[in-house]
Amino acid sequence: GIVSVIFFILTIFFLNKANALWRIKQWWHAFSQPKFIPPTRQINLLNEWQIIEGRVNKGDEANIKLAIIEADRLFDDLLKKIGYFGDDMGARLKQISREQIPNIDDIWNAHKIRNQIAHQANYHVSQSDAKRAVLAYEKAFKQLDVL
Template sequence: MFRDAAIVVTALVLMYVSTNITPVSLETVVSGEMMSNVLSFFGIDARLTTAQNIVLSLQNTFAVLGIVFLAGAFWATLKIREVHHAEHEKYEPVHHEKTVEKQAIAQWQVILDHVNSENPAEWKLAILEADNILNEVLDDQGYLGTTVADKLKTMSSTRISSYNEVWDAHRLRNQIAHGGAIDMELTQKMARNAVSQFGNAFKELGYL
């Protein structure tokens, strides 16, 4: 809209100049005819010296050129903004997706580091953190419910082939979170198996 307005203004200025002002030439500048016509148009006595006519003619010419230049600069600015906006829309989603992917990989690596640690407390932490990620993934995909169990119940058992596995991993998480006897019996093998079950579900759900 602004670009079209700038073009219209420029065209009107040029039409006005060509219709009401004597074209600039060596003859009209020397004779002062151009500025005489301009001043007469505005009702001003045009009895000026040739030097004054030359100066005023140049001022008038530069003023018109300035208007044309400003209109062109305005149009160019709008065009640059349009291109920048188009490029931003084209590449921003890709950038966002890559950022999310990197964050997911980083989070998963932290869980793997926990489960591969020699510290049993970190094995439990790996399972708890994996279950938290599962909760976020289910939220993002529109599964409703207050708890992870509620959300898994709303998912079709055929949605992912690891459906039963992720249920087993979640149940183990609940035993750890609620401080059951499993606290004393959790082995690294059990923890790694649960993390693997979470990982299979994450791959099928598109998180990894």
């Protein structure tokens, strides 16, 4: 009698709660996953990337430092655009696994070089180190299908 009605009402109540939790989980999953990259962004990325490569190939220290800074900024902009969040690029990089970007360790190293350039005025970077850093970003862009 009354116990069956109470169990029936409780069952309906908990099923509704479970459905709400499932919807929240689905929303969070959709929100936290990287998003589609619009094709027009790829064109802009290619143009910017050619400028960065030109700077590295010039070979003077000012241009190679600028190339690393610009490549790092371009990669960070892409991370934000495809849905990674955080206070800075380091926070966004921590969310990326080797399955997502196989050369993530190289990206970290390139980002550390960028930080040295940005925070130490007399930091010296060789053209070979600059090429290695820029190549790391290039590989990641290719892995993400934007170059």
